């Protein structure tokens with residue numbers, strides 16, 4: 001028997017509308033009881049965790065991570081990625097399909113789940129590709145992928161350009177009960193632009209990626225969502241136009257959810273001038289007005305959830321050495337010479353996020369934009385709903401996936417201490433307040449930051 005008693009923490013469980021001080025007891029992997037603090041005695045041999053001054057919340061879930069496994073062990077493996085997840089407070093992460101080989105066959109899904117089981121850390125939910133090889137030409141066997149364990153479908157990294165193919169996929173995947181997560185980009189308009197079409201592009205002398213490249217594709221796909229009534233999820237929304245389209249489509253009956261990444265609500269395009277390749281992602285960091293609109297949409301409920309889009313890359317993929325003379329944390333970069341502009345445009349997109357996501361999301365609470373319950377809704381309950389998982393709740397009998405958060409613990413982002421194999425982050429040195437100190441999966445402690453383990 002395994003029993004863990006979390007004593008005296010502040011429970012925030014929006015799924016059961018519970019908020020207050022409780023002792024939470026987990027026995028054999030399930031929540032056994034939640035009782036007024038102070039007197040709970042676990043069964044003999046229980047592990048006691050002092051959770052005073054901490055939040056006790058259902059295990060956090062990230063629906064959008066890239067674990068690079070199979071295929072790119074230099075960037076990340078399932079083992080290193082899941083340990084990074086657990087250290088960031090995540091009990092479950094959904095791993096995108098753009099691995100090598102692509103996750104478009106049950107064998108690949110099986111490999112991912114097998115690696116995850118062997119890691120004994122956070123849980124992995126496989127995301128299956130919508131099209132074979134992410135090539136946009138032919139659909140995969142959705143039923144076989146769902147039977148192998150996929151609970152979300154996405155070609156993330158690239159958009160699904162073929163509208164008829166996407167429409168059929170929505171029908172079929174919707175009939176299986178699952179959602180498609182869409183990377184929304186009209187590549188005719190983005191022209192694979194390196195940075196936001198605005199200050200960043202102008203100052204660096206780079207091709208811009210305009211808001212319209214996202215919004216135009218969101219508009220097309222929300223029309224499909226209205227027509228098919230299938231569940232559609234919009235990945236990494238970055239523009240105010242997209243948010244307007246989501247609100248409007250909901251009014252017309254679309255079953256649409258959407259996510260925002262911490263970098264898109266915490267940073268604007270100015271960060272690109274300092275961090276260069278480590279602030280380059282797709283979609284790019286946007287103008288301050290978009291960031292304001294994203295924050296407002298977090299507060300008013302338009303945005304359903306926060307997802308990291310954890311995208312590890314080694315320094316060479318970011319061409320850091322070749323661009324080292326141009327970017328520095330304490331001054332804006334000059335206009336890039338043509339050769340360097342090309343190198344910049346060619347560097348890989350994305351940043352790591354699993355170990356900074358919660359700290360950045362907590363800034364929203366500390367600045368009183370949202371309360372703790374809304375944060376937990378966006379980082380556990382709504383992600384569980386998107387993945388059709390019975391998670392995101394601390395009800396008696398529920399699986400004991402639990403995150404203990406010290407909301408006031410101050411720390412600085414030190415990439416050298418990440419569990420992730422990669423260090424590509426624009427948050428290096430940033431002071432954050434609040435982090436996970438304990439992560440439990442199925443009643444087992446998979447991360448313990450109390451032992452100077454942070």
Ligand SMILES: [Zn+2]
Nearest residue numbers: 156157183235
């Ligand atoms: Zn994407």
